[in-house]
Amino acid sequence: MDRPIAYDKLAREDRFVRMRAREVGELKVEQGLPPFPDLASRESIRERVHGIMVGELQAMEGAGRTVYDFPEAPWEFTLDMARQVWDESRHVETYLGLLEHLGGRVGEFPESTILWRCACAEDAAARVAGVNRGLEGLACDVFNQLIHIAQKIGDPIIEKSVDYVLADEITHVRMGSRWLNELTRGDAERRRKAIEFQETIDERFNLGGSRQDGHHEVVPISIAKEARKLAGFTDEEIERLIKSTQRSQVY
Amino acid sequence: MSSHHLAGHFSVDDSARRIRNYRYAEERMMRVLGGWIALTPELPAKLLFGRHVWDCAQHADLWGRRLPELRAAAHESEPANDAMVAFTEMLESPEGPRQTLERIVGVYAVLKPHLVTVYARHLASTNAVYEPPTRRILTRCLEEERRHAAAGAIVLDRLARDAAGRARVADCARRLLAALEKAGGVTGDAPAPLVDPALLDVAPEIVAPDLVQVPPDFDPAALSADLASAVNDHRESLESGDAAGAAEWVEPGARDALSAAFAPLAGGITSTRVVGLAAIGRQQMVKLRIESPRAIGFVQLRWTQTTSGWRIAAGDLVSTEPVSAAP
Numbered sequence: 001m002d003r004p005i006a007y008d009k010l011a012r013e014d015r016f017v018r019m020r021a022r023e024v025g026e027l028k029v030e031q032g033l034p035p036f037p038d039l040a041s042r043e044s045i046r047e048r049v050h051g052i053m054v055g056e057l058q059a060m061e062g063a064g065r066t067v068y069d070f071p072e073a074p075w076e077f078t079l080d081m082a083r084q085v086w087d088e089s090r091h092v093e094t095y096l097g098l099l100e101h102l103g104g105r106v107g108e109f110p111e112s113t114i115l116w117r118c119a120c121a122e123d124a125a126a127r128v129a130g131v132n133r134g135l136e137g138l139a140c141d142v143f144n145q146l147i148h149i150a151q152k153i154g155d156p157i158i159e160k161s162v163d164y165v166l167a168d169e170i171t172h173v174r175m176g177s178r179w180l181n182e183l184t185r186g187d188a189e190r191r192r193k194a195i196e197f198q199e200t201i202d203e204r205f206n207l208g209g210s211r212q213d214g215h216h217e218v219v220p221i222s223i224a225k226e227a228r229k230l231a232g233f234t235d236e237e238i239e240r241l242i243k244s245t246q247r248s249q250v251y
Numbered sequence: 252m253s254s255h256h257l258a259g260h261f262s263v264d265d266s267a268r269r270i271r272n273y274r275y276a277e278e279r280m281m282r283v284l285g286g287w288i289a290l291t292p293e294l295p296a297k298l299l300f301g302r303h304v305w306d307c308a309q310h311a312d313l314w315g316r317r318l319p320e321l322r323a324a325a326h327e328s329e330p331a332n333d334a335m336v337a338f339t340e341m342l343e344s345p346e347g348p349r350q351t352l353e354r355i356v357g358v359y360a361v362l363k364p365h366l367v368t369v370y371a372r373h374l375a376s377t378n379a380v381y382e383p384p385t386r387r388i389l390t391r392c393l394e395e396e397r398r399h400a401a402a403g404a405i406v407l408d409r410l411a412r413d414a415a416g417r418a419r420v421a422d423c424a425r426r427l428l429a430a431l432e433k434a435g436g437v438t439g440d441a442p443a444p445l446v447d448p449a450l451l452d453v454a455p456e457i458v459a460p461d462l463v464q465v466p467p468d469f470d471p472a473a474l475s476a477d478l479a480s481a482v483n484d485h486r487e488s489l490e491s492g493d494a495a496g497a498a499e500w501v502e503p504g505a506r507d508a509l510s511a512a513f514a515p516l517a518g519g520i521t522s523t524r525v526v527g528l529a530a531i532g533r534q535q536m537v538k539l540r541i542e543s544p545r546a547i548g549f550v551q552l553r554w555t556q557t558t559s560g561w562r563i564a565a566g567d568l569v570s571t572e573p574v575s576a577a578p
Contacts, residue, residue, distance in 0.1 A: 001283070001286050001287075001290075001343060001346050005286075005289065005290070009289065009290060010289055011289065011290050011291055011292040011348045012292055013292050013293060013294060014292075014469070014526040014527060014538065014540060014549065015468070015469035015526060015527040015538075016527060017527050017528075017529035017536045017538050017551055018569065019529075019531075019536070019551075024531055027531045027532065027534060027553075028531060028532045031532040031533055031534070033532045047530075057297075060288060060297075060301045061288045061289035061297075062289075063285070064284070064285035064286060064287075064288035064289060064300070064301065064304060065285065065286060065288075065289055066285075067281060067282055067285030067286070067304060067308075068282045068283065068285045068286030069286070071282065075312075075315070075326050078281075078308065079308055079312060081285075082281060082285065082304045082305045082307075082308030083305050083308070085285055085288070085301055085304040085305060086301065086302065086304060086305035086306075088301065089298055089301030089302050089463070092298060092301070092463070093298070093463045093464075096463070096464075096465070096466060099466075100466065105466060105469075105473065106294075106466050107469060107527050107528070107529060108473075108528075108529060108530060109529050109530055109531075110529045110531060110536060116289075
């Protein structure tokens with residue numbers, strides 16, 4: 001098996017429609033719709049849940065590749081990544097269940113492969129920085145918001161299950177923080193590149209600029225500062241992220 | 252072996268060597284299952300692998316941490332011999348999207364059942380007074396590998412639906428078992444049979460947590476009646492070779508691009524099938540599987556509502572493969 005594999009080898013059942021996120025966003029804007037689900041209706045929540053479900057699939061696939069791609073990495077790193085595979089498989093199952101709960105079906109919305117592409121970084125340190133700290137950090141923000149919406153609409157099924165997924169994501173970000181430090185110890189250049197990769201992700205994959213600092217009632221997606229602190233983000237990193245959201249690209 | 256309660260079968264060094272062999276098998280299995288997840292299209296298999304990577308990692312970890320207690324270096328994996336390496340390479344080799352059956356067979360119908368057999372025999376020969384640390388690990392690994400093998404058998408049965416699939420399964424299992432026999436099993440000295448079916452029975456309720464209830468296959472009834480009617484008329488034109496009729500369903504500005512997209516399937520479309528439907532706001536992306544005598548292609552057609560009804564606004568050929576490679 002190749003190490004790593006090409007992006008386009010990501011295998012899917014025929015029922016999945018794969019498209020670039022940018023194209024989907026543009027097509028929706030052309031129809032006068034928001035580029036990303038705004039969670040204002042049950043259908044919009046369903047679309048968001050579908051997007052998270054495929055994101056969890058890609059996170060499982062990415063963590064699995066990390067287990068395979070780096071046989072020389074420290075054993076404890078491999079163990080953490082193997083654990084993450086299992087966690088992500090439960091998240092997929094959780095979101096498959098939520099999709100059914102919301103009356104949806106697998107393949108109902110297009111899949112983009114943003115997360116998977118980040119998971120194909122050639123350096124293990126870049127992968128944990130980009131995926132575990134960048135994208136799973138973003139997941140903390142998104143899940144926090146979903147829990148808030150579930151509480152508002154009185155849906156304990158979504159609230160409880162997503163809360164457990166959020167707890168796992170915090171653990172994954174923490175793993176990312178640990179391994180970013182350990183894998184780059186004594187190699188400032190490798191660390192710089194890995195952090196740069198993470199910052200690129202923080203800036204670009206920002207849900208069309210809807211992720212902001214502020215309360216759930218005031219901003220579309222609130223940066224989950226408490227969850228991020230639990231996961232090992234420093235105050236300085238959170239401040240930098242807040243600043244980056246003010247100049248984010250639309251994806 | 253003597254019946255004395257302090258009689259033993261393996262020396263400390265022998266035990267450490269076997270444990271390095273077990274760790275080799277569990278570690279390789281963990282890595283290959285992890286690597287295969289992204290390469291495997293079918294959700295039941297993908298999620299099966301995802302469930303078991305962590306269990307295999309823990310088995311490898313338990314064995315690796317037991318080693319220093321036996322005067323050996325921690326966390327060392329060692330294949331029994333070169334033939335075992337060859338077996339592992341053969342097991343890892345099916346990586347194409349249409350080789351899921353072979354992947355499941357290698358791990359779930361050969362290696363895991365073999366480990367169940369070897370672990371059970373080892374457990375039966377350990378001394379209850381001075382080998383409990385090894386016995387505890389063997390008991391856990393035995394139980395979990397048995398459960399994994401049973402879960403794999405269920406998924407395999409679900410995916411190998413026809414005679415051709417079942418023949419592939421039997422052929423692959425035969426080849427891999429022959430390679431494993433050449434190695435003498437994971438420890439290099441395992442007596443025949445390398446797989447003891449009597450050890451593999453597991454109650455369905457024990458296996459249930461290893462299997463994810465995956466949603467039913469795509470149902471074309473997901474298309475609304477008016478869209479289904481338009482899509483079916485377009486498909487009929489494609490299948491009957493009526494290019495002008497098919498073009499009528501395409502917005503004029505998209506006709507050239509769509510003709511180019513269909514070009515690799517030129518030479519007569521023999522059948523088409525709707526395999527997916529995704530919503531982009533009010534537009535609908537319909538995914539078709541198109542067969543021609545030489546190739547099978549997948550196209551994604553974006554349908555939009557116009558004053559004349561549903562029309563195709565854009566389309567892409569997303570993949571093709573030779574007929575021989577398709578299931």
